[in-house]
Amino acid sequence: MLRYLTAGESHGKALVAILEGCPANLPLSEDDINPDLARRQEGLGRGERMKIEKDNAEILSGVREGKTIGSPIAISLPNQSRNFFGNSFTKLRPGHVDLAGAEKYNQKDLRNILERASARETAMRVAIGAIAKKLLAAFNINIVSRVVQIGGEIKEKEWKALVEKATAEGDSLGGIFEVEIQGAPIGLGSYVHWDRRLDGILARALMAIPAVKAVEIGQGFAAAALPGSKFQDEIFHDQSKGFYHKTNRAGGLEGGVTNGEPVVLRAAVKPIATLKKPLQSVDFASKKAAEAFVERADVCAVFPAAVIGEAVAAIEIANAFIEKFGGDTLEDIRSAYDSYLFRL
Numbered sequence: 001m002l003r004y005l006t007a008g009e010s011h012g013k014a015l016v017a018i019l020e021g022c023p024a025n026l027p028l029s030e031d032d033i034n035p036d037l038a039r040r041q042e043g044l045g046r047g048e049r050m051k052i053e054k055d056n057a058e059i060l061s062g063v064r065e066g067k068t069i070g071s072p073i074a075i076s077l078p079n080q081s082r083n084f085f086g087n088s089f090t091k092l093r094p095g096h097v098d099l100a101g102a103e104k105y106n107q108k109d110l111r112n113i114l115e116r117a118s119a120r121e122t123a124m125r126v127a128i129g130a131i132a133k134k135l136l137a138a139f140n141i142n143i144v145s146r147v148v149q150i151g152g153e154i155k156e157k158e159w160k161a162l163v164e165k166a167t168a169e170g171d172s173l174g175g176i177f178e179v180e181i182q183g184a185p186i187g188l189g190s191y192v193h194w195d196r197r198l199d200g201i202l203a204r205a206l207m208a209i210p211a212v213k214a215v216e217i218g219q220g221f222a223a224a225a226l227p228g229s230k231f232q233d234e235i236f237h238d239q240s241k242g243f244y245h246k247t248n249r250a251g252g253l254e255g256g257v258t259n260g261e262p263v264v265l266r267a268a269v270k271p272i273a274t275l276k277k278p279l280q281s282v283d284f285a286s287k288k289a290a291e292a293f294v295e296r297a298d299v300c301a302v303f304p305a306a307v308i309g310e311a312v313a314a315i316e317i318a319n320a321f322i323e324k325f326g327g328d329t330l331e332d333i334r335s336a337y338d339s340y341l342f343r344l
Ligand SMILES: Cc1cc2nc3c(=O)[nH]c(=O)nc-3n(C[C@H](O)[C@H](O)[C@H](O)COP(=O)(O)O)c2cc1C
Pocket: 047, 095, 096, 097, 117, 118, 119, 122, 209, 210, 211, 212, 270, 272, 273, 274, 275, 296, 297, 298, 299, 301, 304, 305, 308
Protein backbone atom coordinates (compact mmCIF):
# COMPACT_ATOMS: atom_id res chain seq x y z
CA MET A 1 0.00 0.00 0.00
CA LEU A 2 1.25 3.46 -0.92
CA ARG A 3 0.81 6.06 1.80
CA TYR A 4 2.33 9.42 2.45
CA LEU A 5 2.36 12.27 4.90
CA THR A 6 3.40 15.84 4.24
CA ALA A 7 4.45 18.60 6.61
CA GLY A 8 5.55 22.19 6.22
CA GLU A 9 4.17 25.67 6.12
CA SER A 10 3.87 27.88 3.07
CA HIS A 11 6.64 30.24 4.20
CA GLY A 12 8.47 27.91 6.60
CA LYS A 13 11.88 26.38 5.95
CA ALA A 14 10.68 23.59 3.70
CA LEU A 15 7.95 21.16 2.80
CA VAL A 16 8.76 17.55 3.63
CA ALA A 17 7.09 14.24 2.89
CA ILE A 18 7.55 10.56 3.51
CA LEU A 19 6.24 8.09 0.97
CA GLU A 20 5.93 4.54 2.25
CA GLY A 21 5.15 1.51 0.14
CA CYS A 22 6.99 2.34 -3.08
CA PRO A 23 8.31 -0.93 -4.56
CA ALA A 24 12.04 -1.57 -4.74
CA ASN A 25 14.08 -1.30 -7.93
CA LEU A 26 12.17 1.56 -9.53
CA PRO A 27 14.69 3.88 -11.21
CA LEU A 28 14.21 7.26 -9.52
CA SER A 29 15.95 10.60 -9.21
CA GLU A 30 15.06 14.25 -8.66
CA ASP A 31 14.89 14.61 -12.44
CA ASP A 32 11.69 12.54 -12.36
CA ILE A 33 10.13 14.99 -9.90
CA ASN A 34 11.32 18.50 -10.75
CA PRO A 35 9.72 18.82 -14.22
CA ASP A 36 6.24 18.34 -12.71
CA LEU A 37 7.07 20.82 -9.94
CA ALA A 38 7.99 23.32 -12.66
CA ARG A 39 4.72 22.60 -14.50
CA ARG A 40 2.78 23.33 -11.28
CA GLN A 41 4.33 26.78 -11.23
CA GLU A 42 3.29 27.69 -14.76
CA GLY A 43 0.09 28.69 -16.51
CA LEU A 44 -2.15 31.67 -17.00
CA GLY A 45 -2.89 33.74 -13.91
CA ARG A 46 -0.03 32.74 -11.59
CA GLY A 47 1.09 35.34 -9.06
CA GLU A 48 4.41 36.89 -8.06
CA ARG A 49 5.52 34.01 -5.86
CA MET A 50 5.97 31.76 -8.85
CA LYS A 51 8.59 34.17 -10.17
CA ILE A 52 10.44 34.03 -6.83
CA GLU A 53 10.26 30.29 -6.18
CA LYS A 54 11.78 27.63 -8.33
CA ASP A 55 11.03 24.29 -6.78
CA ASN A 56 13.82 21.78 -6.50
CA ALA A 57 13.06 18.60 -4.62
CA GLU A 58 15.74 16.65 -2.81
CA ILE A 59 15.37 12.92 -2.19
CA LEU A 60 16.72 12.24 1.29
CA SER A 61 16.17 8.51 1.64
CA GLY A 62 14.85 5.34 0.05
CA VAL A 63 16.91 5.60 -3.14
CA ARG A 64 20.40 4.21 -3.73
CA GLU A 65 22.40 4.26 -6.93
CA GLY A 66 19.43 5.63 -8.83
CA LYS A 67 16.89 3.02 -7.72
CA THR A 68 14.38 2.70 -4.91
CA ILE A 69 15.30 0.11 -2.28
CA GLY A 70 11.88 -0.47 -0.73
CA SER A 71 12.42 1.74 2.31
CA PRO A 72 10.42 4.95 2.86
CA ILE A 73 11.27 7.76 0.48
CA ALA A 74 11.74 11.10 2.21
CA ILE A 75 11.61 14.27 0.13
CA SER A 76 12.48 17.83 1.05
CA LEU A 77 11.36 20.88 -0.86
CA PRO A 78 12.90 24.08 0.52
CA ASN A 79 10.86 27.28 0.40
CA GLN A 80 12.67 30.26 -0.99
CA SER A 81 10.10 32.65 0.45
CA ARG A 82 10.35 32.33 4.26
CA ASN A 83 8.41 34.84 6.32
CA PHE A 84 6.55 32.34 8.46
CA PHE A 85 7.51 34.12 11.67
CA GLY A 86 6.66 37.63 10.52
CA ASN A 87 3.62 39.16 8.97
CA SER A 88 0.80 38.52 11.46
CA PHE A 89 -2.73 39.43 10.40
CA THR A 90 -6.25 39.41 11.81
CA LYS A 91 -8.46 40.56 8.93
CA LEU A 92 -10.40 37.45 7.91
CA ARG A 93 -10.26 36.42 4.24
CA PRO A 94 -13.61 35.19 2.87
CA GLY A 95 -13.25 31.95 0.91
CA HIS A 96 -10.37 30.80 3.11
CA VAL A 97 -10.37 28.71 6.28
CA ASP A 98 -9.13 31.67 8.37
CA LEU A 99 -12.27 31.98 10.50
CA ALA A 100 -13.04 28.29 11.00
CA GLY A 101 -9.35 27.46 11.49
CA ALA A 102 -8.77 30.17 14.10
CA GLU A 103 -11.84 29.11 16.07
CA LYS A 104 -11.04 25.41 15.78
CA TYR A 105 -7.37 25.66 16.84
CA ASN A 106 -7.82 28.64 19.18
CA GLN A 107 -5.42 30.92 17.33
CA LYS A 108 -5.37 34.71 17.36
CA ASP A 109 -2.92 35.23 14.51
CA LEU A 110 -4.48 34.13 11.22
CA ARG A 111 -0.97 33.59 9.85
CA ASN A 112 -1.00 30.34 11.83
CA ILE A 113 -3.95 29.18 9.73
CA LEU A 114 -2.91 30.51 6.33
CA GLU A 115 0.48 28.91 6.42
CA ARG A 116 -0.69 25.31 6.42
CA ALA A 117 -3.98 25.84 4.57
CA SER A 118 -2.11 27.40 1.66
CA ALA A 119 -2.01 25.49 -1.61
CA ARG A 120 1.78 25.58 -1.34
CA GLU A 121 1.42 22.12 0.23
CA THR A 122 0.22 20.76 -3.10
CA ALA A 123 3.80 21.03 -4.38
CA MET A 124 4.51 17.98 -2.23
CA ARG A 125 1.51 16.11 -3.62
CA VAL A 126 2.95 16.80 -7.07
CA ALA A 127 6.35 15.46 -5.98
CA ILE A 128 4.82 12.25 -4.60
CA GLY A 129 2.59 12.03 -7.67
CA ALA A 130 5.64 12.19 -9.92
CA ILE A 131 6.98 9.04 -8.23
CA ALA A 132 3.61 7.32 -8.71
CA LYS A 133 3.66 8.36 -12.37
CA LYS A 134 7.12 6.92 -12.79
CA LEU A 135 5.91 3.61 -11.38
CA LEU A 136 2.84 3.59 -13.62
CA ALA A 137 4.88 4.53 -16.68
CA ALA A 138 6.89 1.33 -16.16
CA PHE A 139 3.60 -0.45 -17.00
CA ASN A 140 2.64 1.86 -19.86
CA ILE A 141 0.05 3.72 -17.82
CA ASN A 142 0.21 7.43 -18.51
CA ILE A 143 -1.60 10.35 -16.95
CA VAL A 144 -2.28 13.57 -18.79
CA SER A 145 -4.37 16.64 -18.10
CA ARG A 146 -5.77 19.67 -19.86
CA VAL A 147 -7.64 22.78 -18.91
CA VAL A 148 -11.09 22.74 -20.50
CA GLN A 149 -12.62 25.94 -19.19
CA ILE A 150 -11.50 29.28 -17.77
CA GLY A 151 -14.12 31.69 -16.52
CA GLY A 152 -17.11 29.94 -18.11
CA GLU A 153 -17.86 28.70 -21.60
CA ILE A 154 -15.67 30.89 -23.76
CA LYS A 155 -13.21 30.04 -26.52
CA GLU A 156 -9.70 29.01 -25.49
CA LYS A 157 -8.16 31.84 -27.47
CA GLU A 158 -10.07 34.28 -25.24
CA TRP A 159 -8.68 32.92 -21.95
CA LYS A 160 -5.56 35.08 -21.89
CA ALA A 161 -7.45 38.32 -22.37
CA LEU A 162 -10.00 37.32 -19.73
CA VAL A 163 -7.25 36.56 -17.19
CA GLU A 164 -5.53 39.85 -18.02
CA LYS A 165 -8.81 41.69 -17.52
CA ALA A 166 -9.40 40.00 -14.15
CA THR A 167 -5.82 40.84 -13.13
CA ALA A 168 -6.25 44.49 -14.09
CA GLU A 169 -9.54 44.67 -12.20
CA GLY A 170 -8.16 43.00 -9.06
CA ASP A 171 -10.54 40.09 -9.58
CA SER A 172 -10.01 36.32 -10.04
CA LEU A 173 -11.23 33.39 -12.15
CA GLY A 174 -11.96 29.68 -11.86
CA GLY A 175 -12.45 26.93 -14.41
CA ILE A 176 -12.46 23.23 -15.15
CA PHE A 177 -9.63 20.78 -15.75
CA GLU A 178 -9.63 17.21 -16.98
CA VAL A 179 -7.32 14.36 -16.05
CA GLU A 180 -7.07 11.26 -18.21
CA ILE A 181 -5.45 8.00 -17.16
CA GLN A 182 -4.44 6.07 -20.26
CA GLY A 183 -3.51 2.40 -20.33
CA ALA A 184 -4.97 1.36 -16.97
CA PRO A 185 -5.86 -2.34 -17.12
CA ILE A 186 -9.36 -3.61 -16.53
CA GLY A 187 -9.90 -4.55 -12.87
CA LEU A 188 -8.30 -1.83 -10.71
CA GLY A 189 -10.37 -0.93 -7.65
CA SER A 190 -13.23 -3.03 -6.37
CA TYR A 191 -17.01 -3.12 -6.05
CA VAL A 192 -16.97 -5.48 -3.07
CA HIS A 193 -16.78 -2.77 -0.42
CA TRP A 194 -17.63 0.92 -0.59
CA ASP A 195 -14.25 2.21 0.48
CA ARG A 196 -12.47 0.17 -2.20
CA ARG A 197 -14.44 1.73 -5.06
CA LEU A 198 -11.90 3.55 -7.22
CA ASP A 199 -14.44 6.15 -8.33
CA GLY A 200 -14.88 7.24 -4.72
CA ILE A 201 -11.15 7.13 -4.03
CA LEU A 202 -10.33 9.27 -7.08
CA ALA A 203 -13.15 11.73 -6.38
CA ARG A 204 -11.90 12.24 -2.84
CA ALA A 205 -8.34 12.79 -4.03
CA LEU A 206 -9.46 15.44 -6.54
CA MET A 207 -11.92 17.05 -4.14
CA ALA A 208 -9.13 17.45 -1.57
CA ILE A 209 -7.22 19.80 -3.87
CA PRO A 210 -7.68 23.34 -2.51
CA ALA A 211 -10.29 25.30 -4.49
CA VAL A 212 -11.81 22.22 -6.17
CA LYS A 213 -15.57 22.39 -5.66
CA ALA A 214 -16.96 19.61 -7.88
CA VAL A 215 -15.70 16.40 -9.43
CA GLU A 216 -17.11 14.52 -12.38
CA ILE A 217 -16.27 11.07 -13.77
CA GLY A 218 -16.88 10.62 -17.47
CA GLN A 219 -20.03 12.48 -18.43
CA GLY A 220 -21.09 12.63 -14.78
CA PHE A 221 -23.34 15.68 -14.67
CA ALA A 222 -24.71 15.20 -18.19
CA ALA A 223 -25.71 11.64 -17.20
CA ALA A 224 -28.44 13.01 -14.98
CA ALA A 225 -30.31 14.32 -18.03
CA LEU A 226 -29.83 11.36 -20.39
CA PRO A 227 -32.00 8.24 -20.81
CA GLY A 228 -30.19 4.96 -20.11
CA SER A 229 -30.13 4.09 -23.80
CA LYS A 230 -28.01 7.19 -24.48
CA PHE A 231 -25.70 6.96 -21.50
CA GLN A 232 -24.49 3.37 -20.94
CA ASP A 233 -21.49 2.26 -22.97
CA GLU A 234 -22.36 -0.83 -25.02
CA ILE A 235 -19.90 -3.73 -24.98
CA PHE A 236 -18.22 -5.31 -28.01
CA HIS A 237 -15.67 -8.04 -28.56
CA ASP A 238 -13.02 -8.37 -31.16
CA GLN A 239 -10.42 -11.13 -31.62
CA SER A 240 -7.47 -8.70 -31.50
CA LYS A 241 -8.85 -6.05 -29.11
CA GLY A 242 -10.74 -8.33 -26.73
CA PHE A 243 -13.68 -6.69 -24.94
CA TYR A 244 -14.14 -2.99 -25.63
CA HIS A 245 -16.65 -0.13 -25.59
CA LYS A 246 -17.20 2.21 -28.53
CA THR A 247 -18.11 5.06 -26.18
CA ASN A 248 -16.71 6.05 -22.81
CA ARG A 249 -19.42 8.05 -21.07
CA ALA A 250 -18.71 6.19 -17.84
CA GLY A 251 -15.19 7.60 -17.86
CA GLY A 252 -13.51 4.20 -17.59
CA LEU A 253 -15.10 3.22 -14.28
CA GLU A 254 -18.11 0.96 -13.70
CA GLY A 255 -18.96 -0.24 -10.21
CA GLY A 256 -15.85 1.47 -8.91
CA VAL A 257 -13.62 -0.75 -11.09
CA THR A 258 -11.62 0.23 -14.18
CA ASN A 259 -13.28 -1.24 -17.28
CA GLY A 260 -10.32 -1.02 -19.65
CA GLU A 261 -11.23 2.35 -21.15
CA PRO A 262 -9.34 5.56 -20.31
CA VAL A 263 -10.30 6.93 -16.89
CA VAL A 264 -11.58 10.47 -17.40
CA LEU A 265 -11.99 12.83 -14.46
CA ARG A 266 -12.99 16.48 -14.40
CA ALA A 267 -12.84 18.98 -11.57
CA ALA A 268 -14.30 22.45 -11.17
CA VAL A 269 -11.97 25.00 -9.57
CA LYS A 270 -13.46 28.04 -7.86
CA PRO A 271 -12.12 31.53 -8.51
CA ILE A 272 -9.20 32.48 -6.24
CA ALA A 273 -10.47 33.81 -2.92
CA THR A 274 -7.87 36.52 -2.28
CA LEU A 275 -8.66 39.54 -4.43
CA LYS A 276 -6.33 42.47 -5.02
CA LYS A 277 -9.47 44.56 -4.67
CA PRO A 278 -10.26 43.27 -1.16
CA LEU A 279 -13.58 41.72 -0.19
CA GLN A 280 -15.64 43.02 2.71
CA SER A 281 -14.95 41.16 5.92
CA VAL A 282 -14.40 41.45 9.68
CA ASP A 283 -11.30 41.89 11.82
CA PHE A 284 -11.05 38.72 13.93
CA ALA A 285 -9.49 40.63 16.87
CA SER A 286 -11.66 43.76 17.04
CA LYS A 287 -14.81 42.20 15.48
CA LYS A 288 -15.17 45.43 13.47
CA ALA A 289 -15.85 45.57 9.75
CA ALA A 290 -12.64 45.51 7.73
CA GLU A 291 -11.34 44.77 4.28
CA ALA A 292 -9.92 41.26 3.93
CA PHE A 293 -6.17 40.78 4.33
CA VAL A 294 -4.46 40.52 0.94
CA GLU A 295 -1.45 38.26 0.54
CA ARG A 296 0.30 38.19 -2.81
CA ALA A 297 -2.04 35.95 -4.80
CA ASP A 298 -2.69 34.11 -8.02
CA VAL A 299 -5.55 35.30 -10.22
CA CYS A 300 -6.37 31.85 -11.59
CA ALA A 301 -5.18 28.46 -10.34
CA VAL A 302 -6.78 26.14 -12.89
CA PHE A 303 -3.55 25.33 -14.76
CA PRO A 304 -1.58 24.29 -11.66
CA ALA A 305 -4.66 22.53 -10.29
CA ALA A 306 -4.63 20.30 -13.40
CA VAL A 307 -1.03 19.27 -12.66
CA ILE A 308 -1.98 18.57 -9.05
CA GLY A 309 -4.96 16.58 -10.35
CA GLU A 310 -2.62 14.39 -12.41
CA ALA A 311 -0.49 13.82 -9.32
CA VAL A 312 -3.23 12.83 -6.91
CA ALA A 313 -4.88 10.61 -9.53
CA ALA A 314 -1.51 8.96 -10.19
CA ILE A 315 -1.06 8.23 -6.48
CA GLU A 316 -4.47 6.55 -6.24
CA ILE A 317 -4.08 4.57 -9.47
CA ALA A 318 -0.61 3.45 -8.40
CA ASN A 319 -2.02 2.40 -5.06
CA ALA A 320 -4.77 0.37 -6.73
CA PHE A 321 -2.15 -1.15 -9.04
CA ILE A 322 0.06 -2.17 -6.12
CA GLU A 323 -2.95 -3.55 -4.27
CA LYS A 324 -3.77 -5.77 -7.24
CA PHE A 325 -0.27 -6.79 -8.35
CA GLY A 326 1.83 -6.66 -5.16
CA GLY A 327 4.16 -4.00 -3.88
CA ASP A 328 7.59 -5.22 -2.79
CA THR A 329 9.57 -5.09 -6.01
CA LEU A 330 9.10 -3.92 -9.55
CA GLU A 331 9.94 -7.43 -10.80
CA ASP A 332 7.26 -9.10 -8.65
CA ILE A 333 4.69 -6.59 -9.84
CA ARG A 334 5.72 -7.20 -13.43
CA SER A 335 5.36 -10.95 -13.23
CA ALA A 336 1.97 -10.68 -11.50
CA TYR A 337 0.85 -8.12 -14.08
CA ASP A 338 2.07 -10.22 -17.02
CA SER A 339 0.29 -13.33 -15.77
CA TYR A 340 -2.90 -11.30 -15.24
CA LEU A 341 -2.69 -9.95 -18.80
CA PHE A 342 -2.05 -13.51 -20.03
CA ARG A 343 -5.18 -14.73 -18.20
CA LEU A 344 -7.25 -11.98 -19.79
C1 LIG B 1 -2.27 25.74 -7.17
C2 LIG B 1 -3.20 26.56 -6.33
C3 LIG B 1 -2.83 27.86 -6.03
C4 LIG B 1 -3.67 28.66 -5.26
N1 LIG B 1 -3.29 29.95 -5.00
C5 LIG B 1 -4.11 30.73 -4.28
C6 LIG B 1 -3.78 32.08 -4.04
O1 LIG B 1 -2.74 32.58 -4.48
N2 LIG B 1 -4.64 32.83 -3.32
C7 LIG B 1 -5.81 32.32 -2.84
O2 LIG B 1 -6.58 33.05 -2.22
N3 LIG B 1 -6.16 31.03 -3.04
C8 LIG B 1 -5.34 30.23 -3.74
N4 LIG B 1 -5.70 28.94 -3.97
C9 LIG B 1 -6.95 28.41 -3.42
C10 LIG B 1 -6.95 28.29 -1.92
O3 LIG B 1 -5.85 27.54 -1.46
C11 LIG B 1 -8.26 27.67 -1.43
O4 LIG B 1 -9.35 28.22 -2.09
C12 LIG B 1 -8.42 27.90 0.06
O5 LIG B 1 -7.38 27.24 0.76
C13 LIG B 1 -9.77 27.43 0.63
O6 LIG B 1 -10.00 26.09 0.35
P1 LIG B 1 -11.27 25.63 -0.51
O7 LIG B 1 -11.40 26.61 -1.64
O8 LIG B 1 -10.93 24.26 -0.98
O9 LIG B 1 -12.46 25.67 0.40
C14 LIG B 1 -4.88 28.13 -4.76
C15 LIG B 1 -5.23 26.81 -5.05
C16 LIG B 1 -4.41 26.04 -5.85
C17 LIG B 1 -4.81 24.63 -6.17
